[in-house]
Amino acid sequence: MFWKSLFPGALGSDSPTGIGERELLVNEFIAANGERVQIYFSTTREIDVYALEALCDAVGWAKRPIRKVRKALEFSFLVGSLWQERGQNRRLVGFARATSDHAFNATLWDVVIHPEFQGKGLGKTLMRQMIRELRREEISNITLFADPHVVTFYEELGFHPDPEGIKGMFWYPN
Numbered sequence: 001m002f003w004k005s006l007f008p009g010a011l012g013s014d015s016p017t018g019i020g021e022r023e024l025l026v027n028e029f030i031a032a033n034g035e036r037v038q039i040y041f042s043t044t045r046e047i048d049v050y051a052l053e054a055l056c057d058a059v060g061w062a063k064r065p066i067r068k069v070r071k072a073l074e075f076s077f078l079v080g081s082l083w084q085e086r087g088q089n090r091r092l093v094g095f096a097r098a099t100s101d102h103a104f105n106a107t108l109w110d111v112v113i114h115p116e117f118q119g120k121g122l123g124k125t126l127m128r129q130m131i132r133e134l135r136r137e138e139i140s141n142i143t144l145f146a147d148p149h150v151v152t153f154y155e156e157l158g159f160h161p162d163p164e165g166i167k168g169m170f171w172y173p174n
């Protein structure tokens with residue numbers, strides 16, 4: 001597998017800021033053109049920030065400064081990504097990351113599946129892998145901020161909106 005050999009020394013190693021790198025085959029399906037598609041989940045931080053921003057752009061999210069995206073990746077506790085592997089190439093098709101205090105709490109951010117790959121169970125797979133990785137680190141409180149149209153998606157994964165009436169609160173600069 002070519003792309004796995006790109007970062008051979010990094011696999012399984014620990015990161016100073018978060019969870020070490022892992023990868024596994026999580027989904028296989030036959031595309032409309034008859035091609036067999038293989039999807040890998042990875043916790044690598046070696047993600048092309050331009051490819052990530054193109055993915056976010058594909059779902060209509062606002063552009064972000066590349067310098068800040070790079071920093072956010074570097075300082076996230078967990079970076080999870082889904083890759084379509086095609087021969088010698090791989091394509092970023094899904095992404096999520098989590099920030100954490102490394103002990104009790106983690107918050108998920110930037111959960112996204114490329115529109116061409118939505119509705120195939122990949123969002124669910126990505127979220128379950130993220131939860132699995134966080135639970136492996138004994139994180140017990142996993143939170144996120146859901147856009148109104150995806151509340152059901154997260155509820156099906158076991159997330160509760162406003163548990164015991166608790167409200168997420170935001171402060172924005174004027």
Ligand SMILES: CC(C)(COP(=O)(O)OP(=O)(O)OC[C@H]1O[C@@H](n2cnc3c(N)ncnc32)[C@H](O)[C@@H]1OP(=O)(O)O)[C@@H](O)C(=O)NCCC(=O)NCCS
Pocket residue numbers: 059111112113114117118119120121122123124125145146147149150151152153156
């Ligand atoms: C939300 C998102 C990550 C879901 O990914 P996906 O791969 O399309 O979802 P899946 O195919 O794994 O769907 C899993 C389940 O959630 C449901 N689901 C998917 N998208 C949903 C949505 N927007 N609202 C409600 N339910 C949804 C599916 O019907 C499916 O249900 P089932 O298991 O009963 O069949 C994806 O649509 C996306 O990237 N959207 C744009 C970015 C976004 O809004 N991110 C969330 C920001 S908070």
